[in-house]
Amino acid sequence: MRDIPGAWRRAVAGAGLIGSDGIVRPTIFAEMSALAAETGAVNLGQGFPDEDGPAAVLDTAREAIAHGVNQYPPGRGIPDLLSAVAEHQQRFYGLTLDPARNVLVTAGATEAIAATLLALVTAPDDEVVVFEPYYDEYAAVVALSGARLVTVPLRWPDFQPDLDRLRDAVTDRTRAIVVNDPHNPTGVVFTAEVRSLVVELAARHDAFIVTDEVYEHLVFDEKHVPIATLPGAWDRTISISSGGKTFSTTGWKIGWVTGPADLVDAVLAVKQWLTYVNGAPFQPAIATGLRLPDSYFEAAASTLRAKRDLLGAGLRAAGFDVSMPSGSYFTVADAAPLGAVDAADFCRALPHRAGVVAIPLTAFVTPERRAEYATLVRFAACKRVEVLEDAASRLASLAG
Structure with a gap:
């Protein structure tokens, strides 16, 4: 097979998509979304809303x-x-x-x-x-x-x-x-x-x-x-x-x-x-x-803030330690209290254990720093309230 040209090989390697065998891998987002579809898990992995805009x-x-x-x-x-x-x-x-x-x-x-x-x-x-x-x-x-x-x-x-x-x-x-x-x-x-x-x-x-x-x-x-x-x-x-x-x-x-x-x-x-x-x-x-009025932008932030709080409460109740975000779609939680030693392995098992999909934070770091983020997991709060409530209910099973 013809080799991947150098610039493109650098790009996929930079994104961490080349395995030790030289084969280009799917992104962790594609892998986790496929797991969500396969298992029927609630997908809090990829950061996309499940509601239409204004x-x-x-x-x-x-x-x-x-x-x-x-x-x-x-x-x-x-x-x-x-x-x-x-x-x-x-x-x-x-x-x-x-x-x-x-x-x-x-x-x-x-x-x-x-x-x-x-x-x-x-x-x-x-x-x-x-x-x-x-x-x-x-x-x-x-x-x-x-x-x-x-x-x-x-x-x-x-x-x-x-x-x-x-x-x-x-x-x-x-x-x-x-x-x-x-x-x-x-x-x-x-x-x-x-x-x-x-x-x-x-x-x-x-x-x-x-x-x-x-x-x-x-x-x-x-x-x-x-x-x-x-x-x-x-x-x-x-x-x-x-x-x-x-x-x-x-x-x-x-x-x-x-x-x-x-x-x-x-x-x-x-x-x-x-x-x-x-x-x-x-x-x-x-x-x-x-050009929408200020009230739209204020409501967008306050609505997501409430979802952040709902997700954070659910994660804490499940046994995670939680870093409270000040913005964006995302909340990072530490799965170490739940026995995790590797975030990627934890996330691959989570759909089967609790019916929820998340993304390991190690997907966002250089290989030499992965150990420093080994047990941290990212969840997306940009979903409907009832979806977040369902996810929180499922995650509660982790608390034993």
């Missing part, structure tokens, strides 16, 4: 399809969505953007991250700093770009980084610092001190900042603070978000990049050779969503 958003997509918005949109995105993103950044964060120069529509945040890192990495000895555990795409794209991944560990139970470890990680070789806030998979919201230090270090070492802010409206105890709003950050920051999490439309894959015009142009130069364009009828729908 009617106004869905209706706009239907109307767009019915009225012929089904061909290639403009390369940067339809003007109305570009304007809606700019309005959103001004409304919530006080950032003034030119829709035609500072905004780019992408095929979800996933493409935005890939296009951004591929645009920014220019030399084989470039380094990209990420917080670990990390959204698994980061390692794959860094590997694909040819750069070196440098990680800053987030420690149980608060998952805030050690500031000295962050200082040590960022050097003159650092090309970009990736900040996912609110954070997947841990649910942590970084402190003001962490955000400020990121900006300080980026300036000192002339690095870019890439922010992944897809959970920006799902923060429970405070308002989201984009790094781009901090003094000295704008000129070196690419901010990324999407409509999938905010409007429960993860399958639409409508994301965006905002930042200085020269950086956005660099991302566009890569993006146009990836998807070129995407999601024509969904773009006006997300524009509608971004």
Whole structure:
């Protein structure tokens, strides 16, 4: 059989998808979702909602399809969505953007991250700093770009980084610092001190900042603070978000990049050779969503907060130790009190033991750090209340 080309082998290896035998494996998400289907377990593994988004958003997509918005949109995105993103950044964060120069529509945040890192990495000895555990795409794209991944560990139970470890990680070789806030998979919201230090270090070492802010409206105890709003950050920051999490439309894959015009142009130069364009009828729908009243965004956060609390109570009753998240879809629990020694083995057995699917946190870390997260498990709270109640009832059987 012909060998996998080098760049792609680096990408799948970066994502931890090549086994010791050299065979490409399915992701842990695919494996766990298949287990859920096979066993009839409640799937709290993958982070997708099981309820539709707001009617106004869905209706706009239907109307767009019915009225012929089904061909290639403009390369940067339809003007109305570009304007809606700019309005959103001004409304919530006080950032003034030119829709035609500072905004780019992408095929979800996933493409935005890939296009951004591929645009920014220019030399084989470039380094990209990420917080670990990390959204698994980061390692794959860094590997694909040819750069070196440098990680800053987030420690149980608060998952805030050690500031000295962050200082040590960022050097003159650092090309970009990736900040996912609110954070997947841990649910942590970084402190003001962490955000400020990121900006300080980026300036000192002339690095870019890439922010992944897809959970920006799902923060429970405070308002989201984009790094781009901090003094000295704008000129070196690419901010990324999407409509999938905010409007429960993860399958639409409508994301965006905002930042200085020269950086956005660099991302566009890569993006146009990836998807070129995407999601024509969904773009006006997300524009509608971004213009919904404040009450929608407040309700989205408060609803998920209540689900977080419901899930956390169920996990504690089952015998887990729980790290209470400050944002995002996810809650991390320690299964050590239930006898777990390996999170992946625990998660593979959990559908059979209790009828619930979760994801081992070791799926989000480098191989050399897996022992440090060996018994930690991620659960998703973005499900209907009755589903979470069912899951809690099933998990109660673990308490014996």
